[in-house]
Amino acid sequence: MKAPRRAALGASRIGAPATLRMLALSLAAALLATATMAFAVALRMARRVVTPSRRVPDTRIVDIDVPAQTITLARTPDTVLPGRYGLFTTGSADYLKVGSVLASDGETVKRKLLTQVGGESSLAADAAFSGWYYERPEELHLPFTHEHVPAAIGACPAWLFPAEPRSDADHETWVIQIHGRGTTRAECLRAVPVFHALGITSLVVSYRNDGEAPRSRAGAYALGATEWRDVDAAVSWALRHGARRIVLMGWSMGGAIALQTSLGSAHREQIEGVILDSPVVDWRTVLTYQARALHVPTPVTDLAMGALRTGWAAPAIGADGPIPLDRLDIVARAAELRHPALILHSDDDGFVPSSASHRLADARPDLVELQVFRTARHTKLWNYDQQRWTDAIGDWLRAHDLVSAPAVDEGER
Template sequence: MLALIIIVAVVVLAAAYAAAALFLARAVVFPQRARPTKIVSVGDDGQSVVLSSNPLTRFDGILGLLYENETKLTVLAPGAKVAGDGSTVTRHLAEPAPLERGTDGRAAGNVFTAVNVAETEPVDVVIDTDHAPQPAWLYAGVGTNSSTWVLHVHGMLAGRDSALRSVRALAGTGYTSLVVSYRGDREAAGEGRTPSTLGQAEWRDLDSAIAYARSRGAARIIVVGWSLGATVALEEAEHGPQGAAIDALVLVSPVVSWARTIHYGMARQRVPHWLASSAIALLSSRLGARLLGLPVTLSLSEALPVPGVPTLVIHSDGDLTTPFAASRAFAASSPLVDLVQFPSSPHAMEWNADPERFAANTRDWIVAIPRQAGTGTEK
């Protein structure tokens, strides 16, 4: 009888362990968006709003606020006044907006629309990929710099609009900007929710976008990758048939190692290291791919990628999603990588913390390639 009890206990514990690992693995490839931002009240003048308090609404930098079922966008000016009990935050609006008290909004990093980010409106183009026709915005360059194409790749749980900030940062340079989409981001017509492959299949769509740029006269190609978009760029540089055409990378709040990022995020959620490691092992297995519906078996490692081109990393040491320590180690590992550390800010909010510095760092570094990039310096 005792033996049977022990066997049952072992089986129950093993089942609980497996279920926990699967739950965590699923959370990685099927991430959930944060709770909506409650619009608590609106100032009589329409120029201020009281929002529910969260790390993003408390952030002092410039922010976007989506409202009316996230169909409209207004801009929150820098500066946040937190209530004494910490439950709400008062923000000023850059321009009056018809916000409704008691409705839900969503604070976001992007503050632009496709038609107001640059002097000219974009052309809607479609990139043919082996997955689906992927929509993109094309901002034509001008002058001698127009043959430099900058491809902007957004991050997880975000759409193309989140990459408009780097389009804005390069405004006035004459470069051509192509803001791309990729499989799984639900920008393609009719695409439903699918698990993220953490860049290990998405890079194929960036490869097609580079081929598109080259077919239209791109002589120099720079990829700006935000968060997961940085992973996509690194995967493309290593594996893509068009990867050799990339002249430089600009990586913002990058995920340079998914294993390190998963450990970092789960540690913040008080998940034991051994359990996080089990989730990573499951994600990296054929069994995990089948259980999670992944089209490829993931390869997740603590090892850092080895860049083959000049690479600029822009990252805040206050990022609570992707570890700044990984970016620092990445920069230290190669003389091709330069790291610019930004003040403490939420994930992928470096532009929002200091738009002018972001633009200056990015422009100056691109102009200096290849003369100065690759010094391995931290600024």
């Protein structure tokens, strides 16, 4: 009777290590699966960052009152904003201008239609609310020409809006405008009349992979790390065509491109200043903010930023090469700044947080002026408070002797 008992005890002693090994293998497999899933999510996140995006619907058309020429939209933080805006649509019209808020409740917002809509119009419910406002250069009713800027990537289309100078100094000053991520140069048209009234010529440019300029091998954004070379080519073109002093103006990712141009251009001596609307000053701040909004775990966000920085991950995320996030961090490079900068940023941006703009202004108060807006949302500052936006730019240009001061009427003396 004792022998069988000893055999059972022996079997028990042999089975325990095997059970532990199986548990360890199961745990390792679970951890590997979790890590693999996290890595896959990180790669998808990184790919999304560098892939030129199409416009995504962010609101819904609830009703159009043709006799009253009003439109009712689903309520969002953007659609409730006061001011003039654009609405990208599908159907009988692809773009509408909308004006002031007429009524709102907890779910909808009724606005004035500034684009005439007829009774035969048929529009899909999904729409995208935009700060563009002007869609084509002809809408400005200002003289302009279609140009092509020769760059290493190929010829980049541009619009040139010559201005009547108010003085010889004004004649020498040009502004080069740079649009943001997922948009085209039409985004910049709002600012052209502001500079035109000040006697400053506007060159509104395109850059690689934006859908208008030539495509790179992978067709992906480098977040400003390579795009700035196309803008620098535009600086060269402007200097060959009469400009003597250059102001760079960048919107959103265009701000990152403008800052890289100001730091890396061979024509730094001719660049007199930088104007930034809702700019990306540090990509890591932006990516961290957006990931948190989407409830992406911090380790996954860190993996995504690691993938962006490394060459081996470039084929997996569809990039042309590693993206130097350190070099794109202008807060860390604040000591290298040489040109005065005006930053216009809303603390309620909702897409590109203003925190990096605040840090840059704190790091270089000698060069950086920050005009803080509230409620205005991302790249919609002109739309929200056109007068303040216009005055801020004019005052800054005059403070840096980039335009002449307005003449004083004798009756005001």
